Amino acid sequence: xxxxxxxxxxxxxxxxxLFLRLSIWFTQGIRPPxxxxxxxxxxxxxxxxxxxxxxxxxxxxxxxxxxxxxxFQKRIFDKSSLRWAAHSLIFVGFILLFFMHALxxxxxxxxxxxxxxxxxxxxxxxxxxxxxxLAGLGIAVFRRISLKPQRLKTYPSDWAAIIFIAxxxxxxxxxxxxxxxxxxxxxxxxxxxxxFDEEEEKALEAYWVEEMGIISPHxxxxxxxxxxxxxQEINADSCMECxxxxxxxxxxxxxxxxxxxxxxxxxxxxTVSLFWFLHIVACLAFLAWLPFSKMFxxxxxxxxxxxxxxxxDLVESPANLLNVQMVGLSACTHCGSCSLECSSNMxxxxxxxxxxxxxxxxxxxxxFAAGKEIDPVVLKRLQEGLYVCTSCDRCTAICPSGINLxxxxxxSRYALLSQGVPETAMLSHFSFPLALAQNFVDDHLKALKQxxxxxxxxxxxxxxxxxxxxxxxxxxxxxxxxxxxxxxxxCTNICPVVRSYxxxxxxxxxxxxxxxxxxGVGKLDLAMGSQMIxxxxxxxxxxxxxxxxxxxxxxxxxxxxGAIQKIDAGAN
Amino acid sequence: MKYAFFQGCNIPIRIxxxxxxxxAVLGAFDVELVTIPEFNCCGYPVRNVDEKAYILPSVRNMxxxxxxxxxxxxICNCCFSSLKKAQNTLQKDNTLxxxxxxxxxxxxxxxxxxxxxxxxxxxxxxxIGTEKIKTKLVNKxxxxxxxxxxxxxxxxxxxxxNFDDSFVPRITEDLMQTAGATSLExxxxxxxxxxxxAGINDELSHKLLQEKVSGAQDAGADYITPICSYCHLQxxxxxxxxxxxxxxxxxxxxxxxxQLLGLCLDLPEEQLGIEENSTIKKDDIARIKSLLGPPVEExxxxxxKAAA
Numbered sequence: 051x052x053x054x055x056x057x058x059x060x061x062x063x064x065x066x067x068l069f070l071r072l073s074i075w076f077t078q079g080i081r082p083p084x085x086x087x088x089x090x091x092x093x094x095x096x097x098x099x100x101x102x103x104x105x106x107x108x109x110x111x112x113x114x115x116x117x118x119x120x121x122f123q124k125r126i127f128d129k130s131s132l133r134w135a136a137h138s139l140i141f142v143g144f145i146l147l148f149f150m151h152a153l154x155x156x157x158x159x160x161x162x163x164x165x166x167x168x169x170x171x172x173x174x175x176x177x178x179x180x181x182x183x184l185a186g187l188g189i190a191v192f193r194r195i196s197l198k199p200q201r202l203k204t205y206p207s208d209w210a211a212i213i214f215i216a217x218x219x220x221x222x223x224x225x226x227x228x229x230x231x232x233x234x235x236x237x238x239x240x241x242x243x244x245x246f247d248e249e250e251e252k253a254l255e256a257y258w259v260e261e262m263g264i265i266s267p268h269x270x271x272x273x274x275x276x277x278x279x280x281x282q283e284i285n286a287d288s289c290m291e292c293x294x295x296x297x298x299x300x301x302x303x304x305x306x307x308x309x310x311x312x313x314x315x316x317x318x319x320x321t322v323s324l325f326w327f328l329h330i331v332a333c334l335a336f337l338a339w340l341p342f343s344k345m346f347x348x349x350x351x352x353x354x355x356x357x358x359x360x361x362x363d364l365v366e367s368p369a370n371l372l373n374v375q376m377v378g379l380s381a382c383t384h385c386g387s388c389s390l391e392c393s394s395n396m397x398x399x400x401x402x403x404x405x406x407x408x409x410x411x412x413x414x415x416x417x418f419a420a421g422k423e424i425d426p427v428v429l430k431r432l433q434e435g436l437y438v439c440t441s442c443d444r445c446t447a448i449c450p451s452g453i454n455l456x457x458x459x460x461x462s463r464y465a466l467l468s469q470g471v472p473e474t475a476m477l478s479h480f481s482f483p484l485a486l487a488q489n490f491v492d493d494h495l496k497a498l499k500q501x502x503x504x505x506x507x508x509x510x511x512x513x514x515x516x517x518x519x520x521x522x523x524x525x526x527x528x529x530x531x532x533x534x535x536x537x538x539x540x541c542t543n544i545c546p547v548v549r550s551y552x553x554x555x556x557x558x559x560x561x562x563x564x565x566x567x568x569x570g571v572g573k574l575d576l577a578m579g580s581q582m583i584x585x586x587x588x589x590x591x592x593x594x595x596x597x598x599x600x601x602x603x604x605x606x607x608x609x610x611x612g613a614i615q616k617i618d619a620g621a622n
Numbered sequence: 623m624k625y626a627f628f629q630g631c632n633i634p635i636r637i638x639x640x641x642x643x644x645x646a647v648l649g650a651f652d653v654e655l656v657t658i659p660e661f662n663c664c665g666y667p668v669r670n671v672d673e674k675a676y677i678l679p680s681v682r683n684m685x686x687x688x689x690x691x692x693x694x695x696x697i698c699n700c701c702f703s704s705l706k707k708a709q710n711t712l713q714k715d716n717t718l719x720x721x722x723x724x725x726x727x728x729x730x731x732x733x734x735x736x737x738x739x740x741x742x743x744x745x746x747x748x749x750i751g752t753e754k755i756k757t758k759l760v761n762k763x764x765x766x767x768x769x770x771x772x773x774x775x776x777x778x779x780x781x782x783x784n785f786d787d788s789f790v791p792r793i794t795e796d797l798m799q800t801a802g803a804t805s806l807e808x809x810x811x812x813x814x815x816x817x818x819x820a821g822i823n824d825e826l827s828h829k830l831l832q833e834k835v836s837g838a839q840d841a842g843a844d845y846i847t848p849i850c851s852y853c854h855l856q857x858x859x860x861x862x863x864x865x866x867x868x869x870x871x872x873x874x875x876x877x878x879x880x881q882l883l884g885l886c887l888d889l890p891e892e893q894l895g896i897e898e899n900s901t902i903k904k905d906d907i908a909r910i911k912s913l914l915g916p917p918v919e920e921x922x923x924x925x926x927k928a929a930a
Contacts, residue, residue, distance in 0.1 A: 199729040393631050393663040398681055399725050400668075400675035442631035442661045479667035481821025482852065483632070486859050495819065528673075546814055550829050585823055587830060589814035590778035594788055601779070610670045 053330060060334035067341025068349070071380060078419045079372035080458065081465035087369045095369035103360050109510070115359025119452065120352050126450045129387065134187060137450075139186030143179040151176050154334065170294040176226075177301040180219045187216050201395055202386040203410060211344055218332045225325035226302035228309035231265045232318035250284055257281025262296040263306055265313065350381035351451040358452035375461070378453035379419060382412050388445035388455060397438050405435020408445040408455055415462055430471060436463040437475040441483035464490040467497035472504045473615045478582060502584070508617055509579025512560055512568075522572035527612075529605050534598040535566040541592035541602050547585050558582040562592050562602055569605070575597065578613040582606075623749065625695035625740070626707070627655035627878070631663050632851045633697060636859075639895025640697055640851060643880035646893035648695075651750045652760060654876050660686050662804040664723035665706035674718070678709035681722045684739075685731040693738035695745060699850030703775035704735075705739045706782050716738060741776060741785060743849065743879070747793045752800045760888035761914035762802035766845075769838035770794045770805050771857075773850030774814050795850070798881065801886045802917070810834040817852035820860065828864060831856050835874045845877040845910075854878065858901050875901040877910065885914060 076092040104113055118124045123141070149157045150172070158165045158172070174578040177358060190212055194204045229235045236258060240246075246254060256277040258264045297303050312321040340346060354377050357365075365374050389395070389407035397404040405411050413433060417424060424432075436459055446456040467473060476498055484494060524533055541562040542548055551557040559580035560568065570577045577583075585604045592602040633641050645655050665679035684705060687694045696702040712719045713735065723732055746755065772791060780788040791812070800803035816830030835857070838846050848854045858876045865873055876899045884894040891897075896907055 052672055234794055391659065395662050396665065396679035397663075397675055400672065400678055438668070440631040440667055441635075442663070443635045455702060475671060477822055478670045479818060479821075481854075482667070482817060483636075485821035485827070486636075486855055488863060495824075498822070546830060546833075547826065550826060550833075585819070585826055587774075587814040587816060587826075588818045589774040591774075591813070594778045594780065603779070607673065611673055614671050 056330065056334050060338040063338035064341055068339070071341050071346055071350075074420070075373055075376045078376055078421070080415065080419045081374055081461045081595065083368050086530055087372065089234045092369045095367050096373050099365075099367070099370050104408065108360050111360045112356060115356050119355040119359055122449070125355075125448075125452065129448060129450075133193060133385075133387075136186045136189035136193065139182045140190070141186075143182030143186065144215070147176065147179045148182070148203050150179070157320055166292050168293040171297050173294050174298040174300070177223070177299050180223055181301050183215060183219050187212055187219075197386070197390065201389055201392075201398060201407060203384075203389065203404070203407065204386075205384060207344060208384055214332070214336050214339070218329070218336060220305075220600060221325055221329040221332050223302045224304040224309050225322065225329045226299055227305035227307075228313060228318070228321045228325050230263045230296045230299065230303060231306045231310055232322050233264055233266050234319040235322060236264045236266075239293070244288065246288075250280075253277045253281035254284045254289075255281070257285050263303060265318070272526060319335060344383050347377045347381055347383045347451060351383065353377050354381035355452040358454070363446075363457065371457075374454065375458055376419065378451075378455070378458060379412065379416050381451040381453055382409070383451060384409055384413055385450060387448050387450055388412075391444050391448050393442040393444055394438055401438065403432070403435050403438070405429050405432045406438050407435075408459070411435055411462075412453065412458065415458060418462060418465075426471075429466065429469075433463075433466045433471060433473055434475055436466060437473055437478075437480055439463075439480060441480070441487070460487075460489055464493040464497075468493050470500065472501040473497060474501060474617055476501050476612070477614070483590065504617060505579070505584070505613065508620065510575050510615070511579050512564075512576060515576075519571070519573065525569045525572050525574035525577065527569060527574065527605060528608050529601055531599060531601045532566045532569045532605055535563065535570060535596075535600045536598060537563050539563045539568055540595050540597060541566070541600070544591050546589060546591065547582075547587055558585055565609075566595055566600060566602065566605070575614075578609050578616070583609045583613070623652065623657060623745075624692060625652045625745075626658050626690060626692040627699055628661060628683065628696045628698075630655075630666075630696075630701040630851060632855060637851055637854055637898075639881070639898040640854065640878055643878060643884050643889075643894045644697055646889045647880040647884050647887065648742065648745065648750075650832060650887050650889060651746075651754065653695075653745060654751070656690075656692060658686060658690065664701040664702045665708070666700040669704075675695075676704065677708045677711055678722055678725065680705045681712065681733045683724055683732060684709065684737045685726050685733040686735045688734060693740060695723075695740050695742055697742055697743075699773040699776040699853060700852055702739065702741050703783055704783075706784070709735065709737075709739060710782050715809075723760075726920050743793050743797065746883075747797055748923040752796050755797075755800050755883070756917070759800075759886050759917040761886045763882070763886065763913050763919040764802055764911050764915055766803040766910070767802045767842050768798060768805055768882070769808050769841060769843035769846045769874075770798065770811060771815060771834060771838075771846055771848045771850075771853050772812055773848060773853045774812075776849060777812060794847075797883070798847075801883050803882060805914055806838070806841045806843055808837055808843065810837040815848065815850070815853040815856040817850075817856045820856070827856075828860070828869075828887070831860060832864070832869070832871070834841065835861060835871065839872065839874055843874065845906075846874050847879050847882065849879070858899055862900055873901050875899065875903070875906050878901065882910075885911065886917070 051472065073089070076089045076096070100109070103109065123134060123137060126137055154165065154167060167173070167478070189232065194208065196200060198204070228382070236255075240251070244254075256269060256273045258281070259266045259269055260271050260273050260278045261282070279310055309321060309325065310322070323360055340348070357374055357377065365371050365486055388408045389409040392398075394406050394409055398404070439459065443456050446454060449455055524530070548558065549553045554561060560577070560582050562582065565577045565580055565582060586603065586606045588603055588606075590603045593600070593604065596602065627641070627645070629641050648655060659721065661683050664677050664683065665676040669676040684694065694705065696705060702813050710826060712722070712733065721734070726732060772794065776783055776785050777788040777791060786793045795805050810833065813834065815834060816827035819827035819830070846857055848857055854876060857874065861873060877896070878899070881894045881896050896910075
């Protein structure tokens with residue numbers, strides 16, 4: 051009765067959760083098009099996409115992906131056999147326990163006419179599957195701890211998932227273990243199935259105490275071997291048909307050692323009830339928690355993998371683009387594989403911004419897609435994290451859930467930039483692959499304008515100065531080779547950038563030799579504010595040709611670093 | 623010879639043919655390239671923002687190579703100069719070395735400075751040598767006019783890169799000659815492709831690129847051979863984008879050095895991946911191949927001359 055109420059509750063919560071999570075797939079999105087797409091349109095587009103895949107040659111890709119990506123988990127296998135082992139152990143063990151054990155009255159009984167939960171191979175297999183899951187969890191814990199220095203981030207919710215499954219497995223084993231040693235349970239079976247005389251009963255009990263692990267109030271091991279032998283015969287004749295040796299339940303048999311002290315204190319039947327309750331509550335709570343946690347990946351990851359397998363990340367309809375984004379966001383298990391291989395990982399170490407790691411970005415983007423109010427400071431860091439990316443696409447190639455991270459990141463990057471907060475990282479070479487790919491060209495230019503305008507406003511310019519400049523001590527720049535400059539202008543004359551403008555002073559603010567001179571007379575601000583440093587092609591011709599070993603290009607780099615620092619310090 | 627193969631971020635995703643053709647050519651001379659998935663970005667993209675953040679990634683890469691007991695072979699110029707710059711900086715700055723090693727220690731890495739950084743052209747030119755290359759030539763080019771674009775960061779600053787004479791480079795000359803190709807004298811040979819300004823100042827970046835394209839074409843180049851992966855992308859992707867957006871002018875197709883030498887060594891075409899260069903057409907490839915001939919002719923002629 052209690053069980054049915056709890057089960058009903060868990061199923062209701064699970065269904066509501068599933069509905070909420072699935073509805074997000076069709077209602078939220080990053081950078082939706084100007085003219086809104088209704089949920090109905092998005093569901094229709096999704097269905098059209100699914101149908102046009104199933105009823106076309108693409109069905110082959112679909113089936114291939116089903117076997118290779120979903121059942122075999124090839125994407126994990128290709129990257130790490132240890133991780134694959136962990137996931138497969140948990141996945142296979144859990145699924146088989148779910149169908150064979152949790153749903154035994156529905157599934158197992160209809161497939162195997164002779165099914166008895168107390169019979170082998172079922173008794174043994176239940177333990178084997180449970181142990182598989184625990185072994186997988188063990189590897190998962192080891193992985194999370196050992197890879198921490200490699201920037202694998204673990205949230206409390208990641209530990210929660212591991213602990214939750216472990217509790218289910220261990221409570222099940224404790225339950226079975228406590229039943230194994232319970233004399234009350236033994237008596238119950240005897241009363242229900244046995245018809246023995248007193249001597250036979252004693253012999254049978256002796257055998258069960260000696261070999262099957264029950265704790266009897268009447269006798270203790272070691273027992274008279276004759277009685278045990280007779281008990282064995284009776285057991286073989288009358289019990290074995292429905293009850294295999296408890297030792298076949300090897301994990302639970304070992305667990306009985308843990309449950310025994312409980313039985314000694316609480317009594318054996320109370321202990322059995324206690325562990326039953328613990329096991330049932332753990333299982334049902336897990337069911338209810340599933341849609342609200344990363345375990346939702348049981349549903350979202352297969353969908354995401356099938357989409358990748360059949361579309362190869364080429365989705366055209368705007369509605370489906372949004373749908374795929376949202377499926378992707380919900381398929382992330384925070385496994386951290388992307389961050390482990392992220393080419394920008396060292397920038398994370400330098401900038402101390404978690405959002406540089408793809409796994410942390412993708413987790414947070416869920417809030418962004420949901421249109422939640424986000425603190426401007428967090429938003430700024432997210433924007434930087436999205437920009438400090440080498441566009442190497444390793445994260446997308448590696449994601450075990452097949453999430454198109456690249457598309458998510460590009461779209462979010464420009465969605466954030468269009469909100470108008472200038473991003474200084476745009477002035478780095480992270481912009482190169484973006485210019486190459488030509489996505490969001492207009493947005494890029496607009497955002498670039500904002501950041502260059504910010505620079506223009508933040509520094510003094512030569513053209514602003516009307517009264518004569520006062521000279522001061524040479525500027526404090528790490529590289530002080532500018533002190534050797536004697537203004538021969540060779541740098542300016544050889545510069546391909548200066549040559550590119552009809553009126554270079556107007557376009558560049560100051561010419562290379564003028565920048566060296568201004569540093570010499572202590573006008574650091576003026577040097578930092580000149581457009582020349584941002585137009586420098588870093589070709590090093592000036593530096594190479596300088597007769598006095600002034601390291602112009604290197605000085606330009608430190609001016610750029612200094613200018614960005616100054617701007618960022620002002621913004622924060 | 624065995625090297626840790628440093629491909630950087632662009633090559634594995636955008637120019638795989640540069641990696642496969644280099645691997646094939648070096649493989650022909652028993653140079654083995656080991657791919658190391660743990661390598662990260664060289665740091666170059668962040669140099670405008672923060673110099674220390676620029677140095678750290680290269681130090682980690684070098685520490686990984688040291689741990690594996692391998693020297694590093696680089697294709698991309700910018701990766702090459704980043705690694706060299708990091709090496710040079712830490713040689714002079716012990717405090718920074720200690721600081722950065724402190725960060726690396728978290729993951730059990732340590733940079734000691736023993737690793738060698740080599741550009742693949744140096745391996746071809748010095749370690750293998752043009753004489754040895756010549757012994758393996760199955761074909762040689764005749765009448766193939768190439769404009770080599772060195773890319774800036776391999777030549778300069780010379781104290782850091784130590785690659786070749788930064789004013790009169792010889793390595794590419796010798797290597798082109800070995801393959802029978804003519805390396806043209808042209809005004810952009812040692813200059814900038816504009817890549818460093820892409821996405822920051824596109825107008826200027828395009829101007830610098832187009833100046834190189836027309837410069838090479840004016841000098842009579844049939845193909846351009848960029849050494850750096852950034853230059854390659856400027857010519858093979860941006861050039862194409864510009865022409866398709868109506869900038870006018872004729873496309874100058876890209877042919878990479880290992881592809882060109884690979885043809886002379888008769889290496890499998892799928893490894894050379896010439897078709898993967900987006901600026902090259904099927905006719906171009908046929909034309910290039912038609913310029914190949916047996917490498918013995920030159921010797922015969924020389925002998926005849928000597929006899930006369």
